[in-house]
Amino acid sequence: MRIYRGLKPVKAMTFDLDDTLYDNWPVIMKVEKEMAQWLYQKHPVSASLSLEEWQGIKQQVASENPALKHDVTVWRETQIKRGLLQLGYSQQQAEQAAREGIEHALWLRNQVDVPQETHRVMAELSQRIPLVAITNGNVDPHKIGLGQYFQLILKAGPDGRAKPYPDMFEKAQQYLGFDANNILHVGDHLRTDVYGAKKNGFQACWFNDTGSNLYLSSKASVLPDVEIEQLSDLMRLI
Structure with missing residues (x-):
């Protein structure tokens, strides 16, 4: 885990789904x-x-x-x-x-193989803080066994424009009722997730399980607050 900025208290988390909680490719x-x-x-x-x-x-x-x-x-x-x-x-x-x-x-x-480690981490997190899903895709979290962990599920299209546009970030913040800088958004994509989160006042966690170099990526325009290589690292942030 790499910390790029001092984190403010994390009172809630929002999650990207594809390629963050399971391998979507x-x-x-x-x-x-x-x-x-x-x-x-x-x-x-x-x-x-x-x-x-x-x-x-x-x-x-x-x-x-x-x-x-x-x-x-x-x-x-x-x-x-x-x-x-x-x-x-x-x-x-x-x-x-x-x-x-x-x-x-x-x-x-919706034929998705969700790793057991994802279930373990999400189950534990959901017992401690509120979680919201924010996805640009059309997977149904309930049909792949992830719906139980989220208090709210937001999808691009029905719930507004795709990340990094503010629509779903704003809906998530309004639902959660916390200041944006007390919400940590977790996702694998440096533009839609990291840039989108930071642009909308959220703290940003880059999920980098591929070992990519942040400084060599053409998609990196802002630094995340934190970078993790495995979801279990999130437990150390709350």
């Missing part, structure tokens, strides 16, 4: 692979577009409506609908297919 890779297979099987005409073309549609709809980047579920649904419309589906057919696609994507998204 394999989950996302599986979602993308199996969603492509699902689309080709259920809607064979979709195979007439390459994966690169489907990715291009995703970027196109986001350029037309930048707000989509703040809600990954709606973004994917819009991508599927637009692609199938281009391939000749009616509006009703495309909307139905997109809804079914999202149901499957969310099922895949």
Whole structure:
């Protein structure tokens, strides 16, 4: 653990989810692979577009409506609908297919292996201070066994713009009722989590379990207050 600034008393913590409380990369890779297979099987005409073309549609709809980047579920649904419309589906057919696609994507998204160490630490922390989840993703903490530890779960899209924007940080602070500088935000991403927390007055804990060098990272624009390599280090901060 590295302390970069003297910490103020930590009365509550907010947590990023993906790649902080579990390894999310394999989950996302599986979602993308199996969603492509699902689309080709259920809607064979979709195979007439390459994966690169489907990715291009995703970027196109986001350029037309930048707000989509703040809600990954709606973004994917819009991508599927637009692609199938281009391939000749009616509006009703495309909307139905997109809804079914999202149901499957969310099922895949919630197939997450949460380490026992995460459960141990979160169970202990939740007995001592209030915890809030703040995620830019669309995982359902209750479906992966983490919901029990949080008093509040905030998701980009339904609960405002994605981190580092202030929307969810502000909602978390209002719910917790503490000064922002008495709330420690824990996350792996130097921009969305560390910069987002500091910009909004929170203390910031960088979860760095990959051994990255803070000073060599292009994503580092502000120093975290503390850096940890394992979640159990958090017990020493309260």
